[in-house]
Amino acid sequence: MKYAFYPGCVSKGACPELYQSVMAVYPKLGITLEELTEAACTGAGCLQEKDQLLGDTLNARTLAMAEHKGLPIMTICSTCQGVFAQANKRLNDDPDYLAEINKMLAPEGLKYKGTTVVKHFLWVLLEDLEEKAWKDKIVKPLKTLRAAPFYGCYLQRPSEALGFDEHPERQTSLEQVIAATGAEVVDFAGKDRCCGLPILTINEPNSMAMVHKHTTDAKTLGADVMVTPCPLCHLNLDGLQHTAASRHNTTIDMPILHFPQLLGLAMGLDSKSLGLKRNIMSPKAALEKVGVAL
Amino acid sequence: MEKTIRIKRFDPESKNPQAYHQEFKVEVEESSSVLDALITIRESIDESLAVRCSCRGAICGSCGLRVNGQGTLACKTKINSLRGSNGTITVEPMGNMAVVKDLVTDMRPFWEKIRQVTPWLQTTGDAPTAEYLAPPDAMTHLNPVMGCIMCGVCVSDCTALEVDPTFVGPAALAKAYRFVADPRDAATNQRLRDLDEPTGMWDCTRCMVCVEVCPKGVAPMDRIMALRSKGMNSGLTDTYGARHSMGFIEVVRDKGILDEVMLTIKTLGLFNISRFMGLLPVAIRSLLHGKLPKPGPFHKPLPGMHNIRRIVDTTEKMK
Ligand code: FES
Numbered sequence: 001m002k003y004a005f006y007p008g009c010v011s012k013g014a015c016p017e018l019y020q021s022v023m024a025v026y027p028k029l030g031i032t033l034e035e036l037t038e039a040a041c042t043g044a045g046c047l048q049e050k051d052q053l054l055g056d057t058l059n060a061r062t063l064a065m066a067e068h069k070g071l072p073i074m075t076i077c078s079t080c081q082g083v084f085a086q087a088n089k090r091l092n093d094d095p096d097y098l099a100e101i102n103k104m105l106a107p108e109g110l111k112y113k114g115t116t117v118v119k120h121f122l123w124v125l126l127e128d129l130e131e132k133a134w135k136d137k138i139v140k141p142l143k144t145l146r147a148a149p150f151y152g153c154y155l156q157r158p159s160e161a162l163g164f165d166e167h168p169e170r171q172t173s174l175e176q177v178i179a180a181t182g183a184e185v186v187d188f189a190g191k192d193r194c195c196g197l198p199i200l201t202i203n204e205p206n207s208m209a210m211v212h213k214h215t216t217d218a219k220t221l222g223a224d225v226m227v228t229p230c231p232l233c234h235l236n237l238d239g240l241q242h243t244a245a246s247r248h249n250t251t252i253d254m255p256i257l258h259f260p261q262l263l264g265l266a267m268g269l270d271s272k273s274l275g276l277k278r279n280i281m282s283p284k285a286a287l288e289k290v291g292v293a294l
Numbered sequence: 295m296e297k298t299i300r301i302k303r304f305d306p307e308s309k310n311p312q313a314y315h316q317e318f319k320v321e322v323e324e325s326s327s328v329l330d331a332l333i334t335i336r337e338s339i340d341e342s343l344a345v346r347c348s349c350r351g352a353i354c355g356s357c358g359l360r361v362n363g364q365g366t367l368a369c370k371t372k373i374n375s376l377r378g379s380n381g382t383i384t385v386e387p388m389g390n391m392a393v394v395k396d397l398v399t400d401m402r403p404f405w406e407k408i409r410q411v412t413p414w415l416q417t418t419g420d421a422p423t424a425e426y427l428a429p430p431d432a433m434t435h436l437n438p439v440m441g442c443i444m445c446g447v448c449v450s451d452c453t454a455l456e457v458d459p460t461f462v463g464p465a466a467l468a469k470a471y472r473f474v475a476d477p478r479d480a481a482t483n484q485r486l487r488d489l490d491e492p493t494g495m496w497d498c499t500r501c502m503v504c505v506e507v508c509p510k511g512v513a514p515m516d517r518i519m520a521l522r523s524k525g526m527n528s529g530l531t532d533t534y535g536a537r538h539s540m541g542f543i544e545v546v547r548d549k550g551i552l553d554e555v556m557l558t559i560k561t562l563g564l565f566n567i568s569r570f571m572g573l574l575p576v577a578i579r580s581l582l583h584g585k586l587p588k589p590g591p592f593h594k595p596l597p598g599m600h601n602i603r604r605i606v607d608t609t610e611k612m613k
Contacts, residue, residue: 008551013587014580038598041551045500049522049539054609059547104608108601140408157502168377191364194453194501201535201561202496209457210499239576278583284362 001128003074004066005033006272009041011076012230014239017275018231021260022076022121024273027103029129030135033074036065042083044232045154046198049263053101060101064112072117073135074124075113076260078230081120082154085161087187088118120155122229123261130172134180140268147262148186148223149174150214150237152230154193162246177259178227180267186223193232202292209250211236215254224286227262234258238280255283265292297322297373299331301343302386304393313393317382322373328361329368330386332397344396354510355443358384358450359397365507366398388450390459404446405408407462411470411489414482432477434496439472439517442509448504448514461497462489462503464514470495471517474524486525495521496535527613537561547606550596555589 011019026033039062041047043055063084066073075081091098092114102111105127119127125134151174155162164171175185196210220227228234238256245252257277264274265287271294276283284294296319304313305328307383318335330348336343342471347357357368362376362384376383391399448464471480472490489495495518526536528532541560544551578587582588587593596602 001560010554013583013593014554016585038550038596038601040596040602041546042550043542043546046539047542047546048518049500050526050543051523051609051613053612058610061601061605082479082517104605107604145302153499153501153503157506159506171377180379193456194499194503196457196499198500199454199497201569203492204460204501206454206461206499207498211452212458232538239580242571243572243576268589278585280579292510 001030001124002032002034002071003124004071004117005035006039006062006067006073006080007035008075008077008231009081010235015231015234015258017278018076018234018258019058019275020275020278021258021264022235022271025260025264025267027124028267029134031074031124031129034069034071036062036073038267039065042080042087044079048083052206053086056087056097057271059084059103060091060098060112061105061108061110063088063091063116063118064105064110067113067116072119076121076229077163077232078120078152078155078228079232080154081118082152082157082162084104084118085163086158088114088116089161102135120173120229121209121262122171122177123154123167125177126169126173127167131160138147138181138266140266140290143163143182143264143265145183145286145290146186146222146224147181147183147257148176148188148190148217148218148221148226149178150226150228150230150233150256151227152233153192153194155229164198171214174227174229174259177263181260184265186221188217188221190217195230195236197232200236205247207236208240208244208247212242212248212250212252215241215244215252215256216250219252219254223254224289225262225283227257227259228269229259231258241281253281253283255286257283265290295322295324296320298382299335300334300382301332301335301396302382302384303396304387305342307611315384326373326376327369328359328366328371328373328383331373331383332385336486342598344394344398346398351467353443355445358383358399359386360388360450364468365450367445367447367509370509379400380497383554388446390450390452390455391443391446397603398447399450401446403459404444404463404465407466408444408469409468411460412485413469413473415473415476417478417481418480421583426478428476428478435476436472438511438513439468441477442468442472442512442540443510445509447507447509448512451503451507453501453503454499458493458497460493460592462493464498464518467498467521468476468512468514468517471521482524483528486521486528486595490525490530490533490536495525496533534561537563543606547590547603548595549593550599550602553589554587555594556593 015246041056048055200207261274348354352370390401497520538561
């Protein structure tokens with residue numbers, strides 16, 4: 001399988017370890033990635049607050065680039081995935097709207113017909129690959145590790161745009177992949193809630209209360225790590241966890257792994273190639289549990 | 295068929311007023327709703343079970359509760375439609391509200407917040423002899439939001455309210471939009487100014503829970519986004535929220551992708567010393583872990599930027 005690869009801004013910016021871990025993991029899966037180097041930011045739902053037409057046009061441009069190559073898009077970010085899914089739905093639901101947007105793409109020689117399929121890396125594993133093709137690569141099952149999933153809103157809602165009716169397995173995709181790595185899934189109610197990042201600059205106390213609540217709940221339930229398919233959630237849960245803990249006069253020390261880091265560990269990759277030293281909350285103790293040095 | 299319904303019970307007048315879960319086995323039909331099952335339990339097993347309902351047809355809005363952890367109307371939720379419905383069905387009262395008894399929650403704070411957004415038409419000039427009229431075309435876009443039945447399900451599951459009960463919340467904001475976007479209303483600017491205050495429209499996290507759980511297609515978060523857009527377009531641009539959204543567009547126009555450092559500066563303002571001091575430890579930690587994003591001039595724009603800029607400028611002109 002070949003994909004037009006959309007890495008998203010954060011894996012190229014504040015979470016380089018995500019990009020690094022994807023680069024380490026994907027060649028083992030027999031897939032090929034062709035990176036979309038000229039594709040704009042999806043807008044992350046934030047640009048859309050001011051101007052949805054602009055967001056949909058930029059995303060139609062990216063969708064058209066992949067369509068032109070005849071490739072589906074693979075994303076590695078819940079937010080990118082969700083924003084693409086919502087834009088794709090609006091473009092496909094309204095031919096007049098699509099035509100209006102295509103006029104803006106024409107000077108670049110692009111036209112979007114509406115056929116591009118966009119899938120998060122998690123969904124690629126579960127839907128596009130033969131089960132054997134990736135599960136056989138799990139040579140170092142992470143037995144004894146307890147991992148709590150944290151999806152990111154955009155990979156859970158709105159379920160209609162995300163195709164949950166046709167693909168009910170998507171709703172539990174992260175638990176399925178965690179279980180496949182041999183780790184124990186720590187189910188907790190916060191897994192589909194908001195990480196707080198969208199309001200970090202707007203209402204920091206509320207944002208930090210969310211980080212505090214989710215990481216503390218996961219810890220109380222005995223999780224060694226939390227795992228997320230969303231680098232934006234990672235930014236808040238990992239990068240701001242010290243801040244959240246000090247605002248609430250406590251220590252939490254909950255490591256937050258990008259899901260390709262967890263998968264890579266189970267595939268026997270070392271912590272260096274997965275960029276685990278770049279995680280702010282040290283996963284050292286959790287890695288020791290599965291016999292990996294940081 | 296027989297189903298097991300696990301209900302969260304709470305009786306403030308009992309000797310030991312603690313919430314607990316109780317399981318009931320109940321015979322239901324193929325077409326039964328969760329409310330049908332609850333009424334069967336109340337009528338034939340335990341008459342002390344408190345549940346609120348009236349119309350049984352998703353019109354009155356009184357039967358909001360949580361089924362398997364998600365807010366919904368009991369009368370509109372078919373037992374058959376529940377994923378994994380072979381197993382036990384867990385029924386609990388709505389979240390973000392005090393419980394009066396069992397599945398009945400206290401809706402007073404809900405109504406107070408609805409009243410907070412002045413949920414009636416505010417007009418100027420002499421009153422007309424009959425109704426305030428508007429052409430149908432100017433009102434049809436409000437049909438979905440006017441379909442709100444005030445059940446409170448969006449408030450129950452709102453992730454912002456979970457950490458901050460002062461947030462005005464999705465139902466009241468959807469109601470505010472209904473009047474802001476009503477062509478007959480004369481208080482639009484004042485309404486938007488009020489919503490621009492703390493605990494107003496900018497405290498929504500954009501988590502989409504309200505869109506997902508609303509039983510009537512009101513899509514409160516979409517209305518909140520429309521309120522923000524209307525606010526910014528009317529000149530309300532001096533909140534962190536507005537500066538973040540507008541700064542985002544500027545950064546994309548400039549670089550094509552996100553420049554986290556520039557966006558933070560644009561949002562907080564360059565001389566916002568106290569906020570930057572608060573973020574300093576975060577920046578230092580990122581630096582020490584080799585991942586402080588490159589700022590400003592070191593953050594290279596995407597190749598083919600002129601195409602992105604052209605799109606930004608074209609959509610801007612279309613306004
Ligand atoms: S009983 Fe009226 S809405 Fe459910």
